[in-house]
Amino acid sequence: MFGAERTRNLLGPVDPARSVSVAPPPVSARELIDRAGGTEMVAGRRRVRPSRRLVLTAGTLAVAAGAVAVLQPFDGPAPDAPGGPGNSAGLVLVPVAYQFDADPPEAGPQLRALADKIKDAEYDHRGGRYMYHHTKLWGDPVMTSADGRHHVAFASESKLWQAADGTGNQIRTQLEPQYPDQESRDYWQRESIGRPAATGTPAPAVTPLSPEELRPLSADPSELRERLKVEYGAGAASKWVGTLYGQYVVPRATRAAVLRVLADVPGFRWRGQVTDRAGRNGVAVTFDDREHDQQSLLIFDPKTGELLAHELLTLSPVRISSYEVILDVAWTNQPG
Incomplete structure (x- = not known):
C-alpha cells in the first residue's frame, strides 16, 4: 500500500507538487464507492488527471453495506442511463489499433519528418485572454476488486478556461462507467444486483480556478x-x-520543437496511422516500460502536430489503464 510520503519519495524531482502542502481530497473514498453503487452524488470539485486507483479491501462486499476502501497512486459518449456500473451497462474499452503492431520501427525519423511538415492549427491565427481545453478522461480514479482483477471507472468530460495568471473556470461532467475488459464489466454488473438504481446523473461541477503563474x-x-x-x-x-498539451494552447513552433525533442528520446516506437477515440485520424508513437508492465501511447494530428490523445495501457494482458482525449483547443476572451 502506498502512502503520500512514499509516493513523493518515489517521484523525487519529477513530483510537480513536492513543495506543496496537499489538502485532503474533496471527494472521499466512500463517496466514490457510493457513486459506483448507483447512489446519486454531486461531482467532485477538482482538476482531473489520471492519478489514483480505488481498491476494495474488504472482499466482494455489497457497496451499500459500506465496503472499506483505500486510495493508491494510479500509474492511467454521453451517459445512456443514470447510475453506477450495474445500473448503466457502460462501455468495454478496446485498445487503439496500430498500423505497425508487430516490430514497429524507431520513432525518431518519423517524428522529425512530421516536425518538418506540420501546418498551422486554427488557433495559430487567433488570440484571447483564456486558453480553452475540452477533454474527456477515463481512469481517475479506477475502482478495483479485492483480488485486483476487475476494474471500473467513470469517464468524465472537462471544459477548462484558464488565463495566464491561472484564473478561470472548469466545468466537469461525470459520464458513464467504462471497463478495460468484458470480465470486469460482467463482474461489476453481478456485484450491483440488488442495489437501488440512481435517480439521476450528477450535475456538472463548476469550479473557479485559483491564481497560479503559468x-x-x-x-x-x-x-x-x-x-x-x-x-x-x-x-x-x-x-x-500530455500535461503540456492539456494546459497550454501550443503554437506551431513549439509543437515542432516538441516532436524533435521526443525524436531524440530513446525507446519511442512508430505505430503509424491510427484512429483515436473521437474518430479522428492520427499518427502514434508508443513506449513500452517492461519493468512496470506499462505502455505509453501518444497520438498526434498528422497535419498540425497537435496532441490528440495520451493513453496508458498494461502490457500483460494488454488493456487500457487510462486515457485522455483532447477534443478541442482554442483561445477565447470569455470564460465558460
Missing part, C-alpha cells in the same frame, strides 16, 4: 527537454507531453 511556453529545445523531464526517459516524457 510559465510561458518556449520553442527552445533545452527548455522543452527540462519541461518534459526527458532525463527520466520516454515514460516520463509521455506523461509531461
Whole structure:
C-alpha cells in the first residue's frame, strides 16, 4: 500500500507538487464507492488527471453495506442511463489499433519528418485572454476488486478556461462507467444486483480556478527537454507531453520543437496511422516500460502536430489503464 510520503519519495524531482502542502481530497473514498453503487452524488470539485486507483479491501462486499476502501497512486459518449456500473451497462474499452503492431520501427525519423511538415492549427491565427481545453478522461480514479482483477471507472468530460495568471473556470461532467475488459464489466454488473438504481446523473461541477503563474511556453529545445523531464526517459516524457498539451494552447513552433525533442528520446516506437477515440485520424508513437508492465501511447494530428490523445495501457494482458482525449483547443476572451 502506498502512502503520500512514499509516493513523493518515489517521484523525487519529477513530483510537480513536492513543495506543496496537499489538502485532503474533496471527494472521499466512500463517496466514490457510493457513486459506483448507483447512489446519486454531486461531482467532485477538482482538476482531473489520471492519478489514483480505488481498491476494495474488504472482499466482494455489497457497496451499500459500506465496503472499506483505500486510495493508491494510479500509474492511467454521453451517459445512456443514470447510475453506477450495474445500473448503466457502460462501455468495454478496446485498445487503439496500430498500423505497425508487430516490430514497429524507431520513432525518431518519423517524428522529425512530421516536425518538418506540420501546418498551422486554427488557433495559430487567433488570440484571447483564456486558453480553452475540452477533454474527456477515463481512469481517475479506477475502482478495483479485492483480488485486483476487475476494474471500473467513470469517464468524465472537462471544459477548462484558464488565463495566464491561472484564473478561470472548469466545468466537469461525470459520464458513464467504462471497463478495460468484458470480465470486469460482467463482474461489476453481478456485484450491483440488488442495489437501488440512481435517480439521476450528477450535475456538472463548476469550479473557479485559483491564481497560479503559468510559465510561458518556449520553442527552445533545452527548455522543452527540462519541461518534459526527458532525463527520466520516454515514460516520463509521455506523461509531461500530455500535461503540456492539456494546459497550454501550443503554437506551431513549439509543437515542432516538441516532436524533435521526443525524436531524440530513446525507446519511442512508430505505430503509424491510427484512429483515436473521437474518430479522428492520427499518427502514434508508443513506449513500452517492461519493468512496470506499462505502455505509453501518444497520438498526434498528422497535419498540425497537435496532441490528440495520451493513453496508458498494461502490457500483460494488454488493456487500457487510462486515457485522455483532447477534443478541442482554442483561445477565447470569455470564460465558460
